[in-house]
Amino acid sequence: MLISICRAVVTCLPLLWLASVTDGVPDPAKRELLMREETFRQTGGGVALTAAEQKLDAHLRGLKEKEMAAAQFPPAMHFFKAKPLIQKSPIFKLLQQMPKGGALHVHSSSLVSVEWLVKNVTYRPHCYICFTWDNSVRFLFSDRQPFPRWDCFYWQLLETLRAKIGDAAGFDNSLIQHLTLVTVDPDGEYPSQDVVWEKFEKVFIATAGLITHAPVLREYLYKGLAELHLDNVMYLELRSGLSRTYELDGTVHDKAWILKTFQEVTKKFKAGHPDFLGARIIISVHRALEVPAVKAAVKEAIQLQKEFPDVVAGFDLVGREDSGRNLWYFREALSLPADLGVTLPYFFHAGETDSEGTDVDQNILDALLFNTTRIGHGYALAHHPLAKEMSRKRNVAVELCPISNQVLKLVSDLRNHPAAVLMSEGHPMVISSDDPSLFGTTGLSYDFYEAFVGIGGLKANLGTLKELSVNSIRYSSLPAHLKEAGYAMWKRKWDAFISAHS
Numbered sequence: 001m002l003i004s005i006c007r008a009v010v011t012c013l014p015l016l017w018l019a020s021v022t023d024g025v026p027d028p029a030k031r032e033l034l035m036r037e038e039t040f041r042q043t044g045g046g047v048a049l050t051a052a053e054q055k056l057d058a059h060l061r062g063l064k065e066k067e068m069a070a071a072q073f074p075p076a077m078h079f080f081k082a083k084p085l086i087q088k089s090p091i092f093k094l095l096q097q098m099p100k101g102g103a104l105h106v107h108s109s110s111l112v113s114v115e116w117l118v119k120n121v122t123y124r125p126h127c128y129i130c131f132t133w134d135n136s137v138r139f140l141f142s143d144r145q146p147f148p149r150w151d152c153f154y155w156q157l158l159e160t161l162r163a164k165i166g167d168a169a170g171f172d173n174s175l176i177q178h179l180t181l182v183t184v185d186p187d188g189e190y191p192s193q194d195v196v197w198e199k200f201e202k203v204f205i206a207t208a209g210l211i212t213h214a215p216v217l218r219e220y221l222y223k224g225l226a227e228l229h230l231d232n233v234m235y236l237e238l239r240s241g242l243s244r245t246y247e248l249d250g251t252v253h254d255k256a257w258i259l260k261t262f263q264e265v266t267k268k269f270k271a272g273h274p275d276f277l278g279a280r281i282i283i284s285v286h287r288a289l290e291v292p293a294v295k296a297a298v299k300e301a302i303q304l305q306k307e308f309p310d311v312v313a314g315f316d317l318v319g320r321e322d323s324g325r326n327l328w329y330f331r332e333a334l335s336l337p338a339d340l341g342v343t344l345p346y347f348f349h350a351g352e353t354d355s356e357g358t359d360v361d362q363n364i365l366d367a368l369l370f371n372t373t374r375i376g377h378g379y380a381l382a383h384h385p386l387a388k389e390m391s392r393k394r395n396v397a398v399e400l401c402p403i404s405n406q407v408l409k410l411v412s413d414l415r416n417h418p419a420a421v422l423m424s425e426g427h428p429m430v431i432s433s434d435d436p437s438l439f440g441t442t443g444l445s446y447d448f449y450e451a452f453v454g455i456g457g458l459k460a461n462l463g464t465l466k467e468l469s470v471n472s473i474r475y476s477s478l479p480a481h482l483k484e485a486g487y488a489m490w491k492r493k494w495d496a497f498i499s500a501h502s
């Protein structure tokens with residue numbers, strides 16, 4: 001196939017005889033051959049680089065050596081503290097310009113930078129705010145004073161409140177704090193996974209009132225595609241619950257309306273940006289639901305995929321795995337498509353945990369048993385040799401989201417991320433951002449930086465970057481002809497990038 005990056009036909013086993021122990025100084029030639037063989041196995045290890053690519057690769061290696069020798073090494077630090085350093089990194093600047101293919105693991109509630117939500121959306125007329133008892137906020141656009149709700153007794157018109165407070169900048173900053181996890185003291189503020197997840201879930205609820213307002217949603221989706229495009233990302237697969245979307249007078253739209261809107265927005269964006277490939281949706285529901293509710297959601301997803309085959313890629317369960325229900329619990333619901341004799345591709349979050357041996361830890365195996373197309377995170381995969389083998393044989397890619405894993409406290413120093421094992425073995429993998437607005441990132445460059453400089457270390461080279469970018473098209477949900485068109489589009493951009501930087 002067109003987009004398979006050719007690997008020379010080398011089998012690994014015959015070389016193992018070279019590793020046999022000898023007395024005295026081992027043969028340097030054998031040693032060299034073994035090292036080359038190991039390099040060949042890593043992500044991008046089999047990519048043959050052109051002369052121009054080799055030149056850029058050597059430059060990148062020099063830059064990386066410098067960053068690794070510096071007093072502060074960004075991947076070893078919490079991202080919130082590392083971000084200003086990363087922004088100054090020449091490697092990061094190159095990654096921003098590099099065509100990165102598609103973002104395959106992003107959630108709709110955290111697609112667009114929070115600054116835009118606060119500085120633009122909350123300044124619109126008819127925007128009401130309410131402060132909740134648990135130190136969170138709710139927003140609502142309404143043409144009349146909203147009724148009190150169980151979580152919100154007193155709604156205030158933002159325009160009036162801002163005028164009363166006076167300090168607009170300070171107030172806006174406090175709103176930003178409600179809509180993101182970003183803080184100057186991440187370790188102090190989030191001492192445990194429980195605490196950071198609590199805030200994480202709160203942010204989603206707080207954002208909902210803004211982005212589920214129909215006119216905002218349209219612009220929000222467009223802005224989301226624009227932010228990706230600006231970072232040289234040309235395709236998106238967005239996890240979305242297709243939450244109820246409302247108009248100013250309280251009219252509520254159904255899920256089909258949201259999919260239609262998404263389709264229209266994508267079409268409009270593509271018309272203005274012919275080098276953008278497109279966007280699709282993975283319908284997601286929360287894993288806190290009961291089996292009948294998930295069953296209904298699966299049924300609905302089957303129907304919506306039939307109605308919008310170009311838009312709906314498949315189905316997933318979202319929410320914290322450690323405290324949510326595991327995939328096996330939902331087996332009756334998840335087997336529904338097979339029972340009905342239809343296909344609904346799954347894109348399960350699985351293995352976003354460090355609780356080894358628990359029921360949740362089996363999610364990866366169950367995801368594979370339910371024939372998942374990709375594995376969201378797969379942080380625990382390296383500890384499951386059988387599941388790892390299955391995922392590799394079936395070409396089920398792991399969606400690696402390094403910054404998410406660090407901020408949500410699975411790993412602190414990214415050099416210790418288990419994906420280093422997967423990368424060293426060339427396991428099918430793509431890089432994504434999960435919840436960019438919550439982590440203070442946009443696009444994919446920050447996550448590519450952490451994977452390339454931190455997780456991959458000096459072993460990761462330009463071939464690694466090339467394979468990871470191509471993987472995002474190869475492992476996307478797109479039909480074969482669009483993958484080919486996408487690859488051709490990406491290749492043109494890649495060649496231009498190489499000739500501009502070599």
Ligand SMILES: [Zn+2]
Binds near residue numbers: 105107349376434
């Ligand atoms: Zn996710």
